[in-house]
Amino acid sequence: MTELQTVDLPTTIPKHKKSLLSEVAARTAGKSNIEMCIQCGTCGGSCPSAADMDHTPRAIFALLKAGVRDEALRSNTPWMCVSCYYCTVRCPQDIHITDVMYTLKNIAVEEKIYTDSTAPDFSKTFINMVENYGRSFEVGLAGIHNLKHFIGRLPGMTPMVIGMLTKKGMPITPPKRIKGMAQLKKILKRAKELEAV
Amino acid sequence: MSDYIFYPGCAMESSARAYDISLKAISKTLGIGIKDVDDWNCCGATEYLSISATPAYALIARNLALASRQVNGSNTVMASCSACYLNLTKADHNMAVDPKFGIKINQALEAGGLSYQPGALEIKHILDIMVNDIGLEKIKSKVKRPLEGLRVAPYLGCMVPRPDYASRFSDAEQPVELDMLLESLGAEVVDFPLRTACCGGHMTQISPDTAFDLINRLVKAADDQQADLMVTACPMCQMNLDAFQGEMNHHFKTNFKMPILFFTQLVGLAFGYEASELGFGLELVSAKSALSKLGMKAPESDSAAKVKKPPKGELPMPAPLPKMPRSAEKEATQ
Amino acid sequence: MTKNNEEPRIGVYVCHCGTNIAGVVDVENVATWAKEKLGTQGVVVSRDYKFMCSSLGQELIEKDIKEHNLNRIVVAACSPHLHEKTFRTATSNGGLNPFMCEMVSIREQVSWVHTDKVIATEKAKSMISGGVARIVHHEPLQPMSVPIHPATLVVGGGISGIQAALEIADAGYPVHLVEREPSIGGHMAQFDKTFPTLDCSACILTPKMVEAGNHPNINLYTWSEVEKVDGYVGNFVATIRKKARKIVEADCTGCGICQEKCPKKVIDDVFEAGLGYRKAVYTPFPQAVPNYPVIDVENCTYFEKGTCKVCEKFCPTNAIDFEQEDELISIEIGNIILATGYDLFDARKVSNYGYGRLANVFTSLEFERLTNASGPTGGEIVLRDGKTVPKSVGVIHCVGSRDKNYNEYCSSICCMQSLKFAHLVHERSGAEVYNFYIDIRTPGKGYDEFYLRLVEEGTNFIRGKVAEVSDTARNSEEEGKLIVQVEDTLVGKQRRIPVDMIVLSAALEPRADAKEVGKLFGISCSANGWLIERHPKLDPVATMTEGIYIAGCAQGPKDIPSSVAQGAAAAARVIGKIQKKEIELEPIRASVIEEKCSGCRICNNLCPFNAILFHEDRMVSEINPALCQGCGTCVAACPAGAIIGTGFSNEQVLSQIEGLLMLNIEAAATD
Structure with a gap:
C-alpha cells in the first residue's frame, strides 16, 4: 500500500513533467493553485477517507509534479474523495484540492484509466437519469447501482429499503420530466462539445 | 414579507x-x-x-x-x-x-x-436566511413551545460551511449559527465536536465500509454527549445517518437509535405546529421517544464536560472566542 | 538651453549590473542610441559599463567630466535608493555640484520586471530620454546643516530596546527608554531557557535590566507611552504619557506588602500569558525593573466600588496615591529607536487545533510560563488541572505561520523554540514527545547541532502539518486523550496520535497597534504590519525617515541573538550621528513664492511634518526648510501654484514626462 514501493518513479524526469500539472490546472474551473503545493500533508491529515485511499492527496500532487501520469490517474484517491472540503479550507496554500480531485476523475474517465468501475458507474447512472428526466431519482439510482455492484449487500439492506418506500414514502417511479428537457439536452450537448475542445 | x-x-x-x-x-x-x-x-x-x-x-x-x-x-x-x-x-x-x-x-x-x-x-x-436575514430575536419571539428538556446535537456537515468562499456565512470548522438558532428555541444544545464532519456522502453507494465508519463516528459522538437527537440542514446527511444507521449498527454490532431530524422540524415544533404538520414520522429511526422528553428537565450530563473543564483553582483556561454569527463578527471588526 | 544660459553637456552612463540589467536590456545598443538620438538634447558622451558603481565606473564619470567638460550626468542603473549617493559623490569628485546627477532606474523598473528583451530595451531608452530631458533643468543645490541633539528616545524595553539603550548610554549619551508595561524585560523575561545553549533567560537578562535601570545616562519611563512626536532628525520633541501608577515612586521601597495584602486576584494576560494570576496592585515578576508596583485601576476594588484601600492601610511608607493622575512629559531628542516587539498570534483562530476549547492545548507563551521556575507551577510541566504530569506531549510547529489562511511568512523562531520545548519536556517529565513540522529550519550558529541533539534524545519528529486536534476518541487507546490527526508525509499515511498535552508554536505577529505606531513616528509598515527598514539587506535598522531607527521584532520575527544584534546596530548608527554633531539634510524642499500665495491655508493642514507656518500679518504661508521633508504634498495641493519643490519643479517634471514619451526626440527630428 505504501506508495514508496508501488510508485514506478521514472529514473529521469520525463519531458511532459510540467504539462501534466498545467493540464490539471487548466482543466480545473476557477483557480486551482495546484502548483503551490509545499507537501505539508494538511490534506492527507484532514481527509476522512484517507485510510481507504491508495495515495494521500499530497502524494498525488507529488506524482503530478513529477509527471508520473499513470500512477496518479490510476489511483483510487479522487474516487474515495467525499467532497467534504476540509482539505480545501485548511490548505495553507489555498489549493482547491477537492476541485482538483474532480478534474483527475474527469481525465481518468475520459482516458479510461481507472479500472474499478464502482464509483464511475454510480456517477454515470446518476447522470443518465438527470440527462433523461432533468431530475435525479434516488430509489432508482440506488436500486440499479446496488444490483450491479453490491448484490450481496441487498439482503442486509432490505429493512431499510422497505422503510424508505413505506415509512419515508419515497417515490418508486421516476420523477416527472422537466418541461425544458429539450432545452437542457441542447445545453448539455453544447457543453460536451466545449469540454472536448 | x-x-x-x-x-x-x-x-x-x-x-x-x-x-x-x-x-x-x-x-x-x-x-x-x-x-x-x-x-x-x-x-x-x-x-x-x-x-x-x-x-x-x-x-x-x-x-x-x-x-x-x-x-x-x-x-x-x-x-x-x-x-x-x-x-x-x-x-x-x-x-x-x-x-x-x-x-x-x-x-x-x-x-x-x-x-x-x-x-x-x-x-x-436557509440557515443563513433564518439567522442573518430574519434574525434570532424574531425567531425567539415566535416560539410558543420552548424545546426545554431536549438535548440536541447540531450537525451541519460539510457543504454548508465549506468551502470557505468569502461570501460564505459561517466559520468553516466551528460554526455557531445552528447552535444559536437551536438555543433560541429553548433546546439544550450539546457541544457536538463533529458538527462539520463528513457523513460519508455517496460512499454509502460506492464504498459502504468507508461510509459506515463515518456514520458510526458521528452517531457515537452524539450518543457520547447524551444527545436525544441530531438535527441537520442537509438531506444527504439526514439520509445517511437515518436510513443507514441500521446497516451501520449491523456492521459494527452496535445498537444506536439516534433520531436524525431536519432543523426546520424543530423550529416548527417550537413555533407550536403539531408533529404531524412537520413531517415527523418520515424518519426511519423514530423520534417519538426522544420527543416525549419535551418539556421535561433533561438529566445532568456528566461525560464530555469532565475532560474539558478543569476543577476550580487550577491553571486558568483561555477565554473562548465570543459566540456570535460570522456576520456579526465581521461587523464587529469593521 | 538651461536657466543660466549654459549649454548642457550631458554624460549618459548605462550600467550592465553584471547580468542584472544586461541580461534583459541590450545595454550597448542603448548607449549608442543615446549618443545618436539624444545628441541634440546635449548628450556629449554615452557609455555602457559592467559595474558603474565600482571605483573604475566612478572614475569614468570623473574623468569624462574633466575631459569632455561635462556639466550634467545621467546614470541609468539601479534604483536611486541604492546608489544615488555613490554617483552624486562621483559627480562631485569630478568638480560638479552633486545634484547635477540624475539616476534612471533601469533595473528595478525595467530589467527586473520585464522578460521581453526588445520591449525592455525600448523602455530603457524611453526612461533615459526622460532623465536627459529632466537634467537639463537641474540647478546646483546646497545641502542644509542642522545640529543633532545628543539625547535618544528608545521605545520598547524588551531585550532589543535594552541593548540599544545600554550601548548609547555607555557611549556617554543620554537615553530616554519608554516601556508600556510596568517593567522592562519584554518577552524574554517570560522565558525560562533560551536556545540553543539553554542558558537561563533570567540569568542573562536581569543583569542588563538592572544596568538599564541604574544607568546614570538612562531615564526609564515604564507604564508609559509615547503620545506625540514633532520635529525632524536631530531635533525631535516627543510627548510621553506617564500613566498614573497610583504609587509615589519616590516613597515606594518595593517591599511588596501591598501585593501580598491586595484581596483582588486577576488573571495575568500579559506576563503570565493568561496561565497565572496576579493581584490588582502588582509588579509583573519578582525581578521587575523598576520594582515599584502599579495599581490596575480596571480591576482594583477601590476603583470599582469605592472601598477597600487595603494596600494603603498596609503600605509602610504611605506610597499609595489613589488620586495620582497621568503625567505628560515633553523631551527633546535627536534620534529615535523603535523596538516595540511583537504580539503572539491568537491561536483560537485555528479552530481545528482546539485552543480555548480543549483544556490541555497550550500556546508557546503559556508553555514558557509553565516551564519557568517562577511561573504558576514553579516550572513543573503539568496539565491544565495543575497536577497531572503528561506522559506524552505533541508540539505543533507553524501555527498561524506559513499559512495563507493566517500569516504567509515563516515566524523564524518556532522551529528552535519547539525543539527547546521538546527538550524541556524530556528533561522535566520524561514524557514521549512528538514534534509535528513542515520543514525544520535551523539556520543559526549551533542551531542544527541542537536539532541533532533532540533527534538523539529520542524526540519523535513527524513531518506533516497537523490537520486537527480533537478529544473525540475512536477507540479505547484514544479515550481521554487529545488526538493529533496528521499525515505522516514521509510514510504517506494518515496517523492519529493520542497525547496528553499539545503545545502550539504560535506565530509572531506585528503589534496590534503597529500601524498607528508607524504613523506616529512617520514610518511605514509592510502589508503584514512589520515596520519597514530602509533596505532589507544593507540598511536593516534605518528607516526611510531620517533619525528613526528600528530594532528587534518590530521589524520582523527574529530570535534573541538577532534582536540583540539589531539593538546594538541601531545604537551604533545613532552614536555615529550624534558624534557628527550635525547632519546635512537633502536640499529637496518646498518653498512658497510669496507674491503668488493667496493665503488660503489649504497647505497648512495637509503638511504631514507640520512644516508650514502662516504669517497672519502678511497673510502668506511659509515653509520651514528644516522641517520640510520634500514630500511634495503642498506643491500638488496649492491652487495658486505658489509652492515649488526644489528638484521637482514643474519644468523638471513635465520635461521628464515629455522625455519619457520621446516627444523631445521627435521634435528634434522634425526640426
Missing part, C-alpha cells in the same frame, strides 16, 4: 420530504414568501462534476439562468439542500473568478437560449 426564489433540489421531493413540509410550515409563521425556480433541474450533486466539468457546470448554470429571470425586487436564491447550495454558489463563484470559464459556460447556455451573469444572484442557505 420577504420573498425568496427557492431552489428546492431533488431530495425535497423524495428522501427529504420532512424538510420540505416543515420548511413550508415555518415560512408561514416567519412571513417568508417562497417561489420555486420555474422548471429547475437537478444540480448534478457531486456526480456530474466527477465525470465532466463543463456539462456539470452548465447543468448547474441553467438553474442560475432561470432564477435570474425571476429576479423581481429580491435577487436572493434560497437553497435548502447543502449540495445544491454548494453547487450553485460554486458555479457562480468560478464563473466570476475565471472569466474564460464563465464565457464557456455561457456558450453552452446559449444553445438553450439562456445566459447568466455571474454575481447577478445572491445564493443563500
Whole structure:
C-alpha cells in the first residue's frame, strides 16, 4: 500500500513533467493553485477517507509534479474523495484540492484509466437519469447501482429499503420530466462539445 | 414579507420530504414568501462534476439562468439542500473568478437560449436566511413551545460551511449559527465536536465500509454527549445517518437509535405546529421517544464536560472566542 | 538651453549590473542610441559599463567630466535608493555640484520586471530620454546643516530596546527608554531557557535590566507611552504619557506588602500569558525593573466600588496615591529607536487545533510560563488541572505561520523554540514527545547541532502539518486523550496520535497597534504590519525617515541573538550621528513664492511634518526648510501654484514626462 514501493518513479524526469500539472490546472474551473503545493500533508491529515485511499492527496500532487501520469490517474484517491472540503479550507496554500480531485476523475474517465468501475458507474447512472428526466431519482439510482455492484449487500439492506418506500414514502417511479428537457439536452450537448475542445 | 426564489433540489421531493413540509410550515409563521425556480433541474450533486466539468457546470448554470429571470425586487436564491447550495454558489463563484470559464459556460447556455451573469444572484442557505436575514430575536419571539428538556446535537456537515468562499456565512470548522438558532428555541444544545464532519456522502453507494465508519463516528459522538437527537440542514446527511444507521449498527454490532431530524422540524415544533404538520414520522429511526422528553428537565450530563473543564483553582483556561454569527463578527471588526 | 544660459553637456552612463540589467536590456545598443538620438538634447558622451558603481565606473564619470567638460550626468542603473549617493559623490569628485546627477532606474523598473528583451530595451531608452530631458533643468543645490541633539528616545524595553539603550548610554549619551508595561524585560523575561545553549533567560537578562535601570545616562519611563512626536532628525520633541501608577515612586521601597495584602486576584494576560494570576496592585515578576508596583485601576476594588484601600492601610511608607493622575512629559531628542516587539498570534483562530476549547492545548507563551521556575507551577510541566504530569506531549510547529489562511511568512523562531520545548519536556517529565513540522529550519550558529541533539534524545519528529486536534476518541487507546490527526508525509499515511498535552508554536505577529505606531513616528509598515527598514539587506535598522531607527521584532520575527544584534546596530548608527554633531539634510524642499500665495491655508493642514507656518500679518504661508521633508504634498495641493519643490519643479517634471514619451526626440527630428 505504501506508495514508496508501488510508485514506478521514472529514473529521469520525463519531458511532459510540467504539462501534466498545467493540464490539471487548466482543466480545473476557477483557480486551482495546484502548483503551490509545499507537501505539508494538511490534506492527507484532514481527509476522512484517507485510510481507504491508495495515495494521500499530497502524494498525488507529488506524482503530478513529477509527471508520473499513470500512477496518479490510476489511483483510487479522487474516487474515495467525499467532497467534504476540509482539505480545501485548511490548505495553507489555498489549493482547491477537492476541485482538483474532480478534474483527475474527469481525465481518468475520459482516458479510461481507472479500472474499478464502482464509483464511475454510480456517477454515470446518476447522470443518465438527470440527462433523461432533468431530475435525479434516488430509489432508482440506488436500486440499479446496488444490483450491479453490491448484490450481496441487498439482503442486509432490505429493512431499510422497505422503510424508505413505506415509512419515508419515497417515490418508486421516476420523477416527472422537466418541461425544458429539450432545452437542457441542447445545453448539455453544447457543453460536451466545449469540454472536448 | 420577504420573498425568496427557492431552489428546492431533488431530495425535497423524495428522501427529504420532512424538510420540505416543515420548511413550508415555518415560512408561514416567519412571513417568508417562497417561489420555486420555474422548471429547475437537478444540480448534478457531486456526480456530474466527477465525470465532466463543463456539462456539470452548465447543468448547474441553467438553474442560475432561470432564477435570474425571476429576479423581481429580491435577487436572493434560497437553497435548502447543502449540495445544491454548494453547487450553485460554486458555479457562480468560478464563473466570476475565471472569466474564460464563465464565457464557456455561457456558450453552452446559449444553445438553450439562456445566459447568466455571474454575481447577478445572491445564493443563500436557509440557515443563513433564518439567522442573518430574519434574525434570532424574531425567531425567539415566535416560539410558543420552548424545546426545554431536549438535548440536541447540531450537525451541519460539510457543504454548508465549506468551502470557505468569502461570501460564505459561517466559520468553516466551528460554526455557531445552528447552535444559536437551536438555543433560541429553548433546546439544550450539546457541544457536538463533529458538527462539520463528513457523513460519508455517496460512499454509502460506492464504498459502504468507508461510509459506515463515518456514520458510526458521528452517531457515537452524539450518543457520547447524551444527545436525544441530531438535527441537520442537509438531506444527504439526514439520509445517511437515518436510513443507514441500521446497516451501520449491523456492521459494527452496535445498537444506536439516534433520531436524525431536519432543523426546520424543530423550529416548527417550537413555533407550536403539531408533529404531524412537520413531517415527523418520515424518519426511519423514530423520534417519538426522544420527543416525549419535551418539556421535561433533561438529566445532568456528566461525560464530555469532565475532560474539558478543569476543577476550580487550577491553571486558568483561555477565554473562548465570543459566540456570535460570522456576520456579526465581521461587523464587529469593521 | 538651461536657466543660466549654459549649454548642457550631458554624460549618459548605462550600467550592465553584471547580468542584472544586461541580461534583459541590450545595454550597448542603448548607449549608442543615446549618443545618436539624444545628441541634440546635449548628450556629449554615452557609455555602457559592467559595474558603474565600482571605483573604475566612478572614475569614468570623473574623468569624462574633466575631459569632455561635462556639466550634467545621467546614470541609468539601479534604483536611486541604492546608489544615488555613490554617483552624486562621483559627480562631485569630478568638480560638479552633486545634484547635477540624475539616476534612471533601469533595473528595478525595467530589467527586473520585464522578460521581453526588445520591449525592455525600448523602455530603457524611453526612461533615459526622460532623465536627459529632466537634467537639463537641474540647478546646483546646497545641502542644509542642522545640529543633532545628543539625547535618544528608545521605545520598547524588551531585550532589543535594552541593548540599544545600554550601548548609547555607555557611549556617554543620554537615553530616554519608554516601556508600556510596568517593567522592562519584554518577552524574554517570560522565558525560562533560551536556545540553543539553554542558558537561563533570567540569568542573562536581569543583569542588563538592572544596568538599564541604574544607568546614570538612562531615564526609564515604564507604564508609559509615547503620545506625540514633532520635529525632524536631530531635533525631535516627543510627548510621553506617564500613566498614573497610583504609587509615589519616590516613597515606594518595593517591599511588596501591598501585593501580598491586595484581596483582588486577576488573571495575568500579559506576563503570565493568561496561565497565572496576579493581584490588582502588582509588579509583573519578582525581578521587575523598576520594582515599584502599579495599581490596575480596571480591576482594583477601590476603583470599582469605592472601598477597600487595603494596600494603603498596609503600605509602610504611605506610597499609595489613589488620586495620582497621568503625567505628560515633553523631551527633546535627536534620534529615535523603535523596538516595540511583537504580539503572539491568537491561536483560537485555528479552530481545528482546539485552543480555548480543549483544556490541555497550550500556546508557546503559556508553555514558557509553565516551564519557568517562577511561573504558576514553579516550572513543573503539568496539565491544565495543575497536577497531572503528561506522559506524552505533541508540539505543533507553524501555527498561524506559513499559512495563507493566517500569516504567509515563516515566524523564524518556532522551529528552535519547539525543539527547546521538546527538550524541556524530556528533561522535566520524561514524557514521549512528538514534534509535528513542515520543514525544520535551523539556520543559526549551533542551531542544527541542537536539532541533532533532540533527534538523539529520542524526540519523535513527524513531518506533516497537523490537520486537527480533537478529544473525540475512536477507540479505547484514544479515550481521554487529545488526538493529533496528521499525515505522516514521509510514510504517506494518515496517523492519529493520542497525547496528553499539545503545545502550539504560535506565530509572531506585528503589534496590534503597529500601524498607528508607524504613523506616529512617520514610518511605514509592510502589508503584514512589520515596520519597514530602509533596505532589507544593507540598511536593516534605518528607516526611510531620517533619525528613526528600528530594532528587534518590530521589524520582523527574529530570535534573541538577532534582536540583540539589531539593538546594538541601531545604537551604533545613532552614536555615529550624534558624534557628527550635525547632519546635512537633502536640499529637496518646498518653498512658497510669496507674491503668488493667496493665503488660503489649504497647505497648512495637509503638511504631514507640520512644516508650514502662516504669517497672519502678511497673510502668506511659509515653509520651514528644516522641517520640510520634500514630500511634495503642498506643491500638488496649492491652487495658486505658489509652492515649488526644489528638484521637482514643474519644468523638471513635465520635461521628464515629455522625455519619457520621446516627444523631445521627435521634435528634434522634425526640426
